[in-house]
Amino acid sequence: MLERFKVPKPDQVRVPEGSLRKTVAEIFEKMGVSPDDATEGADVLTMTDLRGVETHGVSNMMRAYVQQYREGRLNPTPDVRVVREFPGTATMDADGGLGIIVGRRAMELAISKAREVGVGIVTMRNSGHAGAVGHFAMLAAQEDMVGMCITAGGASVLPTFGAEGRLGANPVSIAAPARNEAPLLFDAATSAVALNKLELARRVGSDLLPGWIADLDGSPVLEETAPRGRGEFFGLPIGGTREQGSHKGYGFNLMVEVLGAFLSGSVPSMLDSEPYGSGFKNYFAAYDVAAFTDLDEFKDHMDETLCVLRTTPPAAGQERVIYPGLSEREEEEERRANGIPLHREVVQWFDDISGELEVTPLERG
C-alpha cells in the first residue's frame, strides 16, 4: 500500500490480534451468527488486518457488516447449498450469508474436487461481501494447490469511455505455494483503486492520485483529488484512461463478471433493479499442482523465481523490488509481534459497539 494511505503514527492504536479476533467473533454472534461461523468470520478479518490489507480488514468492513445484519440484508443463518454439481465443478447458493464466512465452504469443495480430478471450480452466488479474496486463494496454496478467488458485485465502475457505472470493483486473487519464500499472493481490484480505499483515504486525510476516479460525466480526474462520498464519483478500470490501458482493466473486470456472476447462474450487478440486488457472485478455483507436474520441482522453481524477483536491481530512485505476497508476509510477522495498528477512530467505534452489544472490548497492545 502506498505510504500515504497507512494510518499515521499519532493516530495508531495497537491492538493484539487475539483481542481483535475475540471481539469480532463476539460481535458476529450478537448478530445471530453461529459460534463456528462467527469464529470463521473473525479469523478472515483478523488475518486480513494481519496481512496489512487495511481496506478489507475490520476498519472499513466491521461496521458495514453490522449495519447489513441489522437491516436484514445479510442472513446470519444461511442455508448454503450446492445447486448443480459435476465431478470438477459445483454451483452454490449462499442464501445471503456473508461471503467472508461462507467462502471457505466453496473453496474446500473446490480443493476436494481438485484432489479427485486435478482441478476444482466452484462458483457461489447470492452472498454478502467476500472481503479480501486472497484469503480463500491461500487456503488452496496451504494444500499444495494453486488457488484463485474472484468476486463480482456492484456497479459503480465505468466501462472505458462510459459515463454510467456498470461494473464492480471485481477483485482477482491468486496464490501459489513456495518452499522457503513467502507464498505468492496477489489480490487486487480490477478497478484503478479499490473503492474501499476512498473511505480509508478519508480517514487518514490523504488525497487520491490522478486517474483513479472519474467525475459524474465520465471524465477521468487527472489531478490529485480529495476522496469523495458515495454517489459523487465513479470508479475507473485499472489503467484509468484508454491511453494508459483502461480497456485492459475493463476486460479483466468483465472476466470477473463472466467467471463470478455468469458461471454462478447469477447476473452482473448492472442488470440489478436495485443496488446489490443480486449480492456478490464468487468464483473459487483449486488446481492440484501434483496433477500437473512434480510438486517438489514446482516449489523449488517457485522459490528460485520469487528470489530472482525480490533481488532484481531496483530502478533509479527506488529501494527494492518485491513480489505480491512478500510485504503481506512481512506485515504479518510485524503485526503478530506488535499488534495491529488501527486508527483511533476505528477503536472508538469498537468501544462504542462493544458497550452497546455488551461484548469484550478491545485490548490495547
Added chain:
Amino acid sequence: MLERFKVPKPDQVRVPEGSLRKTVAEIFEKMGVSPDDATEGADVLTMTDLRGVETHGVSNMMRAYVQQYREGRLNPTPDVRVVREFPGTATMDADGGLGIIVGRRAMELAISKAREVGVGIVTMRNSGHAGAVGHFAMLAAQEDMVGMCITAGGASVLPTFGAEGRLGANPVSIAAPARNEAPLLFDAATSAVALNKLELARRVGSDLLPGWIADLDGSPVLEETAPRGRGEFFGLPIGGTREQGSHKGYGFNLMVEVLGAFLSGSVPSMLDSEPYGSGFKNYFAAYDVAAFTDLDEFKDHMDETLCVLRTTPPAAGQERVIYPGLSEREEEEERRANGIPLHREVVQWFDDISGELEVTPLERG
C-alpha cells in the same frame, strides 16, 4: 486499437482473406509443416488479421515464424504429447511446435474434459509463439463454453520498481458465448503495451504513449517517445507506474507465469539461461456453461449485459462505449467484405518470399 497504430490509408493494400490464407499455408508447407498443420496455422493468422489484431497477424509474425523455422528454433513436425493427465486436467509438451498450430489440440482436449467433468484445464509447455491467444478462447465459446487461453514467454518486461527484465508480455484471453450479440472476446497483454506494437508503431510511423515503456535504468518513460529496437527499452506492466497501478499489472503478469509456466511443468523465462530457452508456456481452460447453470439463461443474460454495455452513455468527448469483442466482430465483417488492409511494406515482403519459395503470390483485393 488506437487510431494512430492503424495502417495509414495511402500505405494500405487490400488483400482478400482467401488469398492470404492460401499463401500463408503454402509458406508453412515450405517450412516443412504438414498440409493439415499449415492450414491450421494459416487459419489462425488470417482470423487474427480479420479481427483487426494486427500486432499478431501476418504483418509482424509471418516473417518471424519463417526465420525461426529456418534457424531450427521451431519444429515443423513436432511430436505433441500428453505427459500427465487427470479427468479434468492434462499437461502437454509441444515439442517445439509453433503455438498457433498446436494450440488447438490443447483446447480441444480441454473442451472434451469439460464435457465430462464440467471443466477442462490443459497446460502446454515448450511451444513456439501462440499468437493472439483469444483465438483459442473462442474455440471454447463456439462450443457453448467459457474459454480462456494464456501464454507466458520472454523476460523483457520489468516488475514494478525493477531495472531488469523479468516478465513476458504474458497475455490473458477470455471468450464467452452470447446469443445475438457478438461474443465477449477479451485478449490483452499484461504489459502496458504488447511488445509487438512497437514493430507496428515503427511501420506506421507513430510514437508510443507515456507510461508504455521504460528506459534501461528502469525509469518509466513519461512522455511520448519513438518506438525503439530490441534491447533499447524494457516493457512495463499494465499501469506503467506504481501510482497508476503497475503493481496490479505485475500481479496479473505473474498469474500468467503461474498458470502457464509453473502448471505446465516449465519455468518462467526469467530462469532461462538463454532468451526464450523454455519457449512459450500456455494454459487453456474450458468451462462447460451447462455444468454450472442453464445455458439459455446464460446466453440471454449475456446478450442483455453486452447490450447494456454498448449502449452506456458515453463520457464527455467520447463517441461510444464498446465491449471487448465488438470491434473485432465489426472489423471481421468489414474485412471479409473488403479485404485485409496490409501495409505495403508487408505486401512487399510477401511478394519477395513468395518468389523465393515459389508459392502463390498474394492477390490484391
